[in-house]
Structure formats: structure tokens, C-alpha cells
Amino acid sequence: GQQLNQSPQSMFIQEGEDVSMNCTSSSIFNTWLWYKQDPGEGPVLLIALYKAGELTSNGRLTAQFGITRKDSFLNISASIPSDVGIYFCAGRGDNYGQNFVFGPGTRLSVLP
Amino acid sequence: KAGVTQTPRYLIKTRGQQVTLSCSPISGHRSVSWYQQTPGQGLQFLFEYFSETQRNKGNFPGRFSGRQFSNSRSEMNVSTLELGDSALYLCASRPGQLYEQYFGPGTRLTVT
Numbered sequence: 001g002q003q004l005n006q007s008p009q010s011m012f013i014q015e016g017e018d019v020s021m022n023c024t025s026s027s028i029f030n031t032w033l034w035y036k037q038d039p040g041e042g043p044v045l046l047i048a049l050y051k052a053g054e055l056t057s058n059g060r061l062t063a064q065f066g067i068t069r070k071d072s073f074l075n076i077s078a079s080i081p082s083d084v085g086i087y088f089c090a091g092r093g094d095n096y097g098q099n100f101v102f103g104p105g106t107r108l109s110v111l112p
Numbered sequence: 113k114a115g116v117t118q119t120p121r122y123l124i125k126t127r128g129q130q131v132t133l134s135c136s137p138i139s140g141h142r143s144v145s146w147y148q149q150t151p152g153q154g155l156q157f158l159f160e161y162f163s164e165t166q167r168n169k170g171n172f173p174g175r176f177s178g179r180q181f182s183n184s185r186s187e188m189n190v191s192t193l194e195l196g197d198s199a200l201y202l203c204a205s206r207p208g209q210l211y212e213q214y215f216g217p218g219t220r221l222t223v224t
Contacts, residue, residue, distance in 0.1 A: 031212070033212050033213075035215070040200075040218075040220070041217055041218065042116075042118075042202050042204075042215035042216050042217045042218045043155075043202070043215045044215070045212055045213075045214055045215075048212040088155065098168070099145060099157045099160055099168045099170070100145075100157070100213065101157075102147075102154060102155040103154075104154050105154065
């Protein structure tokens, strides 16, 4: 079945630094979603991508749909303490009837 | 618009019991998906309902079941609870299959 890999698994950064993380798939996707989850809460949708090469921003967050359609990237600029959490990518294949597949997450810690 | 709501937020049950969790999607959303989230397995897809019909089903035993009502509200039921069923159960809704999905806050189920 489809599997997603996310890297890095976890990262510790200083407040103010930029962050990059990525998500790769063994198969082609037509939709990529990025979520952030705080402890004990449900994931919150950050960015949705629908087209290969698409670059979309949401405040300090920027995500890109990879040209190969097998990967996606999320960047956070000028990190702040509230960026702490787990970031999940989710993808869906060419069949719109398919459910979304989720990556294992990247745990972000921001040091003051 | 109100977000996805889930009730109850927390639940403690004993082995062998059954449990019913409820989800109210965002107004106008006809698709509801259920996920199980555990530290070891991550986010795993349980099933998706669209207009009262089950569209997709994940790889879970028959003890896990769900349904959707005409107002798009959904319930999931787990019978004969096992210790391993302890998890955060998340519900997500979307307007239709072409769209991104939005999560509720989850129901934390603890089985003792």
C-alpha cells in the first residue's frame, strides 16, 4: 500500500530560525495536505496543495507540491515558540475515491 | 462556521465493554472519516462515510463499525473493547471527495 515518509523525525531549533521538513511517497499523489497537531488536540490544516509544482503560503508557512508528485516540502520562517508541535503530511493518489495517507510526523521543538 | 465537534472528549472503559463515539461535521460537509491515532502506529484510517454510505474502509477488525445519519452526523462503535483500543479517535469532515479534510479535537479513549 501507499506509505509516506517524513524527515526529519524530530528537530530542535532556536527561536527565529527557519525550518524545513519534507514528505516523500512511494507512489504519485494528486493532493498534499500539511497539518499541525498540538498535544491532546486534533490536527489543524495548514496548507493544501493540488498541483505539481504549486507553491502556497500561509503566513510564515510555505509548502510546495514536488514536481515528481512524489514529495512535498514545508518551510516555516522565523520560528516562534507556538510553532512547537507535530507536523503531519497527508497525501492522496490519483483516485479521488481514495482516503488520505498520513506520514508519521515531524516533531518540532523551539528553544527560546 | 463551527468546526468539527466530537463527543465525548474523554472516555474510560473496561475491557469487553463497547463504546460509541459521535462526530458532527462542519455544516455543509457530507463526508466524514474516522481515524485512530496511537503513539506507535500514528494516524490510521478507519472508514469514510459519504451521504450515509460507507465509501472506504481501513484495515481494522469488524469490532470497529460506523454509520452516518441523514444530517451527516456520524457515529463509530467499538465492541468488545481491548486494551490496544486505547487511542485518540479523530473525526474529519470535508465537503466532498475532491476537497481537503478538517479534523475535530478527538475523543481520548482509555481501556482498562
